[in-house]
Each structure stands twice: as C-alpha cells, then as structure tokens.
Amino acid sequence: MRVLGVDPGLTRCGVGVVDGAPGRALAMVGVGVLRTSAEEETPRRLVLIERGIDAWLDEHRPQAVAVERVFSQHNVRTVMGTAQASAVAMLCAARRGLPVALHTPSEVKAAVTGSGRADKTQVGAMVARLLRLDGPPRPADAADALALAICHIWRAPAQDRLRRAAAALRPEGTTAP
Amino acid sequence: MRVLGVDPGLTRCGVGVVDGAPGRALAMVGVGVLRTSAEEETPRRLVLIERGIDAWLDEHRPQAVAVERVFSQHNVRTVMGTAQASAVAMLCAARRGLPVALHTPSEVKAAVTGSGRADKTQVGAMVARLLRLDGPPRPADAADALALAICHIWRAPAQDRLRRAAAALRPEGTTAP
Numbered sequence: 275m276r277v278l279g280v281d282p283g284l285t286r287c288g289v290g291v292v293d294g295a296p297g298r299a300l301a302m303v304g305v306g307v308l309r310t311s312a313e314e315e316t317p318r319r320l321v322l323i324e325r326g327i328d329a330w331l332d333e334h335r336p337q338a339v340a341v342e343r344v345f346s347q348h349n350v351r352t353v354m355g356t357a358q359a360s361a362v363a364m365l366c367a368a369r370r371g372l373p374v375a376l377h378t379p380s381e382v383k384a385a386v387t388g389s390g391r392a393d394k395t396q397v398g399a400m401v402a403r404l405l406r407l408d409g410p411p412r413p414a415d416a417a418d419a420l421a422l423a424i425c426h427i428w429r430a431p432a433q434d435r436l437r438r439a440a441a442a443l444r445p446e447g448t449t450a451p
Numbered sequence: 452m453r454v455l456g457v458d459p460g461l462t463r464c465g466v467g468v469v470d471g472a473p474g475r476a477l478a479m480v481g482v483g484v485l486r487t488s489a490e491e492e493t494p495r496r497l498v499l500i501e502r503g504i505d506a507w508l509d510e511h512r513p514q515a516v517a518v519e520r521v522f523s524q525h526n527v528r529t530v531m532g533t534a535q536a537s538a539v540a541m542l543c544a545a546r547r548g549l550p551v552a553l554h555t556p557s558e559v560k561a562a563v564t565g566s567g568r569a570d571k572t573q574v575g576a577m578v579a580r581l582l583r584l585d586g587p588p589r590p591a592d593a594a595d596a597l598a599l600a601i602c603h604i605w606r607a608p609a610q611d612r613l614r615r616a617a618a619a620l621r622p623e624g625t626t627a628p
Contacts, residue, residue, distance in 0.1 A: 360535070361539060
C-alpha cells in the first residue's frame, strides 16, 4: 500500500509518501513541504496548495491519503488556516476517488512512538528509524507527514475490519450515522 | 458589477448572485442553497460543494466573489465545516482569477440593515426590500448569501480606495504585511 500523508498548513504543508503493509518493512518514496507566503491572500495560497498536492498525487499515485484531523481547540490564530489547507488536501484526494483517512495527532504519535504524548523530537527520531533515514526529516512538518502515512498503513486494516463489523451489525438498507 | 455571495457551510451553503453598483438599484440574478448530507464523509461533501460553486460560477459569470469570514470563536462543532466549505469557495474563485473578498457577519448586517447586531429576520426583510422580492429568501443561508453580495457591491469601492491609499503610502518595492 502506498500512502500520501499530509500535515496541513497554509505556511508549511508537509507531504510524505510511504510504501508498506502491516508487519512488513516501510519505505519512504518522497517527502517535502509546500510553502506559501503570508504576504499572499488566502484564496491564492489555497490555489498554490491545491497545485502542490495535485503534483504529488500525479507523481506518486498513492492508493490512499491520510490527513491530520484538525481540532478547533488548537491555537485560534492558526486553526483556520490549518482547516482550510486540510479541506484542499481532502478535496484533491476525493476528486480522484482516493480514500481519505483522518488521524488525530495523538493517534499518529501513539502509532509511531507508542505514546500519544510524544514530542516532536521523539516522532522525528522514530520516523527516521522506521524508514531507515540518516536523520529525522526536517522541518517537523515533513516528519509529521511521514508519520501520518505510517500511522495510516498500520491502522487502516483495523479500521476496515471495524467498519465491516459495524456494517454487518446494522439492519440492511441503513447507513452509518 | 455582478457578485456571487457565499454563506459557507457543509450542510447548507447559501449562494446568491446580485447585479448592482453603489448608488444604483440592485437586482437579484439567482439564489440557492447547496446541500450535502451529514451521512457522507467530509472529503466527498467538499467535492459536492466544489461542483456546486463551479456550476454557479459557470452559469452566472460574476466579476467577484464575496465569502463570509469565518471566526474560530463560533460554535466549535460547526466552525470546522464552515472553514472547510469557505476554503472550497475561495479556491473555486481564485482558480479562475476572480477577486475574493471576505466580510464578517457584522459588516454584512451593518451594510444591509444599518446595525451590525441585526437579527436574521431583519436581514431577510432588508434583503427582500433591497432586491424587491415578495418575501425574505428562505432558508436564512440563501438570504445571507444575497446580503453578502449586496455588502460587497457597496463596500468594494471604499475597500479599493483604502488599498490604493495604503499602497501609495508604502515605500516603493514593499508589499502589504
């Protein structure tokens, strides 16, 4: 399975592509950061992020996209930009029919370090170890994007089983709430 | 000047097109609400909103798009969906090179009713009066979209003058912060 992880943001949007499957070795396919200037107006910044994400999807053809789930409890000043950038990432993926999964920061940290309260250094170190890199990817947004992709590769099979089990329990013809 | 107003939302996204100029009569060109089901996943809902906005832009060819400015102080549960839908509206407009203006709810209320604290009923009544409609557009999201377009038609010239004045005061070669 090839997954594009996206750590959304207007100023820095981390993108990382990982190949792997649960119980097998992971391989980094690519990593980068899309940057837009705070001097540009938001609509233009969103267009630049759309072009960047589309270019990554075109080049690496992932089978799924994992985006960090944004919480409105975060820093009020930055949360709107994060929500807007994540909307663009979800849109680019869904337009191509790609499945989109959202994972919370603590799910991602727990997946790669074993603790949902791990700090950036720990996440970067584990991403480097799991992908056999010489050092933690920089900036942190790039490491976070790779961590999201790894988290998705490991969590997706369990999530699928849960979804199928829930569907089997529901009366026929009904849909999830 | 023809303006598309967008009152963003995932469940109901109001859209309204108005023709007019400051000091001249206004005319409603079209009004509607894009709806997506809460049973759909967010990425799919964003694709449906994108298609809807693109269809309105194709059909009515506005010269500018006015979108409600989203504040993160709003209801925490709904603000993320609103931010995501507004990102899609801004993206659709900016992709075509259309200018996008953001107006706050109180700017819009003040523009059409004279008071930034007017309620929904007052806004609906004034939108109906200004556009010579038989009654307030329903639902409120449709009336709000028209109010945004009216607000933009009236505020845009003053905003342009301010922008030009600010640019003239700045040393050459610098840009806005």
